[in-house]
Amino acid sequence: MTSGYTLPVWVAVAAKAALQRLLGVKGANDVSLALLQPDRRVSLPCGPLALLEPGVALGSSRCDPGDQLDLTRGLEVWVTARLQPAGPADDLLLVEAGEGVGVQLESGAPCLSAYALRLLRHNLLPLIPPARQLLLRVVLPEGARLGLRTSNAAFGVVDGLALIGTAAEVQRGAAPDQLARARQALRRLADDTDHRQACVLVIGENGLDLARARGLAAGQLIKAGNWLGPLLAEAAELGLPRVLLFGYHGKLIKLAGGIFHTHHHLADGRMAIVTAFAALEGLAGAALRRLHDAATLEEGLNTLRRQAPSLSQRLEQRLVDAVENRAQAYVARYSEQRPQLGAVLFDRSRSLRMQGPIGRVLLSELSHGTTGAAHLGSAH
Template sequence: MPESHRQERCRKMEKQELRCGYTTGTCAAVAAKAAAVMLFTGRELQHMNLMMPKGRSADLPLFHVDIKRSEASCAVKKDAGDDPDVTHQAMVFASVQYTDGKKERQAQGIYQLKGQEGKGPLYLKAGEGIGWVTKPGLSCPPGMPAINPVPRDMIFGGVEEARREAGFQGSLTITIWMPEGKSLAEKTFNSRLGIQGGLSILGTTGIVKPMSEDALIATIQLELHIKAVAGMKQVILVPGNYGEAFIRETLGLSLKDGVTCSNFIREALKTAGKEGFRRILFAGHIGKLIKVAGGVPNTHSQYGDRRMEILWDCTAPFSVEKEGIKHKILTANTMEEAAGILKDHGILEPVMGEVMNRIQKHMTLWSEGAEVEVVTFSAMYGILGMSRGAMELIRLFSRPGAEGIEQEV
């Protein structure tokens, strides 16, 4: 994100002026309704209005309109507002065509809305760039396109409204696709969630609210839920990119066994405990985890930066006769610098031992009783601390095909 855009976004956030956008579900439903209307009327439209959940309406412009005798299609450009959504400005296409339903009834992976009052069914299928669900635990069953329930209702509802107004009784097939979907999906969590080949058509209200903490926490909770449904009893948690690189390059583990929890340490551990994970390996940079040693549940800087104060509290018992060390620690700019100070004074190892004890204590409490093992590191000094049972858990995850699933003994 360019610095000027980031600064502007920060100013808007401070003023609480972030602009909302529309979900992919809304875009797909608007495009589908418009395609249906144009199929019935033969007239090209410039925009289409659709009623969303909770009584709000969306009136969106149309692109790439194409009307044929038995099929019509168009696209809606996704507007995510001020949310940093990877699908912002992507085209969501929909086509509607007449059908007798024979091919659809024989095919796999097609959603169906049974017709009422003598009307034929409506069929909904996915085209290019829409992902397919491969794991249980999501809103869509395995083997079906990742078009979530609320967007499905919106799509079917919009097309049914057009069909009713046109007085048409027969069946229709709706196809949703996103040409950029496959490439954009690589920038999302879809593959981790078990959605392959493209994006999901999402939304519960039809509106995209700029990314909030609730949305990020919900993503973490969903990832953990999916792994729990798959039978995993052990899981790896890492805060972000540093942790991901560390478990891959230093510990030789794979994030297929893990979940990235960002700054939401307590929320992730709490969810893991509720989902039934018995053992958790938490690997993170000391810059974040030192805050956990002080009982800080969310490590984002907006909640304060007490890193050096917490480190000094852990250092004090080992700093007898270490002249000037308190001032050095409290005025250090980074944890790398602070670790160097401890190393120079010959107390890095015992201090990190105390840090690890405190981190493990808080994490175990937040997980409500799961066995939590912790590894912390720095870029300059490598592994700084490791709880007593961490190596055993690392070996468990390193077994071929282990995937965190406990074996019956």
């Protein structure tokens, strides 16, 4: 498979193209970029450029994630670059969120990873003329629509796509190389005498962020991607005594239906699973149909919680219990080892939405220093 590049890289391409246009460089179809992570330089295509007014230029690019199934494929990126006077104490590079760029709900600041900012600074600061400041405004025309298909809101990011990523190349969460990396991380954990008493399997970067906020030890966190089934079996075979599944309910609910590879391009079925479990709890007729036809899992569960709180509570507990039971049965098929295996699921509001009986115990045992995790409420 061909590896492509993350959204921060294509933002940097458009930004550098815009700045070069301001500086009088014309006709360039490609932009030379230092990726930093990995440490190499590449030449990547930019899109149309325009000088909008004196001192302001527009650069563009189009995301290419390679062979990875990724919602940013073909996403247009527009960046306006403005050079303005700067004082001695001014930051030479400022980044504003335009339409379609995710912002932090509390502060309104653009959601920009440390890598994304470092990439921009490294590639742009040497080009900024003396006594000038560069103001970038990033626009993702389809970002607001695509942002609704992500779990960004679970981490306090609204209005569009977050410019996140810890490296230039797309990490293929559904690809075999992601599984190989996660298995290597599990083996290192099994050999670590300080941390091998437990592992916490999370799906992606957002899950890692929330797990750390909850006080779960970084040394016990394993980024599983979507390969939960094989990694559960691997953890058992390595003799890890406690395994906690910690993740967004939109992913982990799939395990209640026996789906152990959670990438949505390979298997979904969340609404069918939730509807079947709701019927087992007594939901019927028009209410059951509304749940099944909800635009999103979150919307369906929240509507049910408002309209039938008692049934909603029973349903959510049944779901997370099934996640634990199915995970334990999966491990039993492939390993003679029997770790304690629990599940904790959170929702888009950063609240712990569902905890299985084992997950509740493991979370209590493994968490520490959670006083700063103000957004992490308790599951019912």
